[in-house]
Amino acid sequence: MSWKWKWLAVFAAAALALGACGQSKQTAGTEKESSNQTAVEKQEKPKEEEKTENEKEEAEVDYAGAFSEALAELEKAKQGGAVDFGKVESIYKEKLQPLVQKRDAEFEDTLDQHITNALAAGKDGSLEPLVVKQIFDKLMQKVFYTTIKHEFTEAEEHWANKEEVKEELEEAKAFYAILQSTVEKRDVAYGTKLVDAINGAFAQMEQAVQNDDALSFALGKQVVDKTLMKTFYLASGALPHGYAAKAAAAAKENAEEAKVEQAEGWAFYQSVYPYMKRHAAEEADYILKQFDLQTDVKTLDPKAVNHAFVRGWAKVALHEYEESKENWGQDKSVITALEGALFINMIENDIKTLLGDKAYSTLNDQAARYLEAAKAKNKAEADKWLPQIEAALQQVVEKAK
Numbered sequence: 001m002s003w004k005w006k007w008l009a010v011f012a013a014a015a016l017a018l019g020a021c022g023q024s025k026q027t028a029g030t031e032k033e034s035s036n037q038t039a040v041e042k043q044e045k046p047k048e049e050e051k052t053e054n055e056k057e058e059a060e061v062d063y064a065g066a067f068s069e070a071l072a073e074l075e076k077a078k079q080g081g082a083v084d085f086g087k088v089e090s091i092y093k094e095k096l097q098p099l100v101q102k103r104d105a106e107f108e109d110t111l112d113q114h115i116t117n118a119l120a121a122g123k124d125g126s127l128e129p130l131v132v133k134q135i136f137d138k139l140m141q142k143v144f145y146t147t148i149k150h151e152f153t154e155a156e157e158h159w160a161n162k163e164e165v166k167e168e169l170e171e172a173k174a175f176y177a178i179l180q181s182t183v184e185k186r187d188v189a190y191g192t193k194l195v196d197a198i199n200g201a202f203a204q205m206e207q208a209v210q211n212d213d214a215l216s217f218a219l220g221k222q223v224v225d226k227t228l229m230k231t232f233y234l235a236s237g238a239l240p241h242g243y244a245a246k247a248a249a250a251a252k253e254n255a256e257e258a259k260v261e262q263a264e265g266w267a268f269y270q271s272v273y274p275y276m277k278r279h280a281a282e283e284a285d286y287i288l289k290q291f292d293l294q295t296d297v298k299t300l301d302p303k304a305v306n307h308a309f310v311r312g313w314a315k316v317a318l319h320e321y322e323e324s325k326e327n328w329g330q331d332k333s334v335i336t337a338l339e340g341a342l343f344i345n346m347i348e349n350d351i352k353t354l355l356g357d358k359a360y361s362t363l364n365d366q367a368a369r370y371l372e373a374a375k376a377k378n379k380a381e382a383d384k385w386l387p388q389i390e391a392a393l394q395q396v397v398e399k400a401k
Helices: 003-028 048-060 063-079 085-107 111-124 129-157 162-190 194-211 214-236 243-250 255-269 273-279 281-291 302-326 331-346 348-355 357-376 379-399
Strands: none
Touching: 063 085, 063 129, 063 162, 085 111, 085 129, 111 129, 129 162, 129 214, 129 255, 162 194, 162 214, 194 214, 214 243, 214 255, 214 331, 243 255, 243 302, 255 281, 273 281, 273 302, 281 302, 302 331, 302 348, 302 357, 302 379, 331 348, 331 357, 348 357, 348 379, 357 379
C-alpha cells in the first residue's frame, strides 16, 4: 500500500470515529455549556485530596513549552528537513498525553487516538510530515480550548470559594495564551477584533468574581467560548481566507499542498463539529465530509462549505433563542440570549453578503435589544423582538442554500 493510500485510510477511520462521537453526543441529548453538564459530572467526583494532587501535577507541566517544542521539531519538514518523530512522541507522551486523555474522558472524545495514530503514521512514513504537523497542532489546540471550558466549569462549581475560582480563571487564561496567536491571525486576515473581545470578557469575569456576580461570570464565559469558536470557523470555512478556500485554490496547482491545507481545515473544524452536530447535523456532516482526506481535494467546494457553516450557525442561533424562550425569567434565558447574539456575530460577514449590511445591522440591534429585555425580564419587550430575530435567521438559512 502506498503512503498516500495508507494515510487516507488513517483519516477514514478518524472521520468515522469522530462522526460516531458526535452522533452519540446528539443522541445523549442537547447538552449545553451554560448548564455546566459534562461527562465528568456524571461520574463519581474524585476525593478532594486526589483532585489536589492532580492539579499540582498539572501546574508543574509547561504545556506551552512542550507544545512549542514538539511543533518546532515537526516544523523541520517545512524546510525539507528530517523530523525526529521519536522525539515528538516522547514529548507528547510525557507532557501532553495525560491532559489529552483527561479531556477525552470529560468530553467523550478520541483525540489521543487521532494524535497517536498521526504521529505513528509520520514515523513509519505512511503520512506526510506536514500533514502530521497540522493534525497535531490543531487537535492540540482543541485540547487547550476544551481545557479552558473545563476551567470555567470548575470555577462555577466552586463559586463559593473565590480563591479557587481565581486560580481556575488564571489557568484558563494561561491555556488561552497558547491559542492567542491563532486568534491574532484571524484578526489580521478578517479585520476582526477577536483578541479584544476575549481580553474584555476575561476582564469582565475577573470583575464578576470580585462582585460575586455569577451571571456576569457566565456571560463572560460565553463570550470567550463563542469567540474562540468564531476563530475556528474563520480558520476553516469562512470566505475568503478559510482552509476550505485555500485548499481548493491550491488544488489547481499543487495537490500535495492542497492536501495539507485540507488536513488543516479538517483539524480546525474538530473544535466546532460536535456543537454544530447537535443542532444542524446535516450541515455538520457535509462539512466533515468535504474536509475528509478521502475526499478528492479537487472536488472541495469552498462556497458550499461556507454556506453549510452559515446555515448551521443560523440553526444553532435559532436553537439558542428557543432555549431562551423556554427558560424565561431564569439566568439561563439571559445566557442563551447572549449565545444567540454571539452566533449571529459569528456569521456577520456572511449575513452582510447574503442580506446586505443594513439587514445585518438591524438583526444585530434586535439581538441586543432582546438580550437587554431578557436581563430585565421584560416579556413584552422580548416578545416584540424575538419573532423578528427568528424570521431573519430563517431567511439566512434559506439564502444560504
